[in-house]
Amino acid sequence: MSAAGTSKLSLHCNHCGRQVGETVHTRSSYAVDYYVLHTGAVEPMTIQRADEPYGRITVLKLIEPRTVVTCADCYRQPTIQEERDLLFRPELSSADEPEAATDAR
Ligand SMILES: [Zn+2]
Numbered sequence: 001m002s003a004a005g006t007s008k009l010s011l012h013c014n015h016c017g018r019q020v021g022e023t024v025h026t027r028s029s030y031a032v033d034y035y036v037l038h039t040g041a042v043e044p045m046t047i048q049r050a051d052e053p054y055g056r057i058t059v060l061k062l063i064e065p066r067t068v069v070t071c072a073d074c075y076r077q078p079t080i081q082e083e084r085d086l087l088f089r090p091e092l093s094s095a096d097e098p099e100a101a102t103d104a105r
Pocket of ligand 1: 013014015016017018070071072073074075
């Protein structure tokens with residue numbers, strides 16, 4: 001029947017470049033070797049609702065899907081955690097955040 005099985009894609013850490021392995025399970029615990037973050041650039045898009053002639057909704061369209069792989073070693077580094085945080089929530093990279101303005105002085 002089918003000849004070649006699906007060969008596993010080898011993943012590499014986006015930060016240090018080392019190859020990462022599968023999560024290893026032992027009887028009592030497991031060792032995670034890498035973390036994957038799915039992110040990407042999004043773009044707001046207004047679409048016409050089908051059920052309402054004047055109804056419009058705005059959705060975020062993923063225009064540039066991106067997968068970030070972080071190995072367990074890099075994951076422990078604060079700078080890399082910060083980097084991942086920014087990738088996950090791009091709006092935080094712009095310094096001013098009007099919503100969360102705290103001017104209690
Ligand atoms: Zn790494």
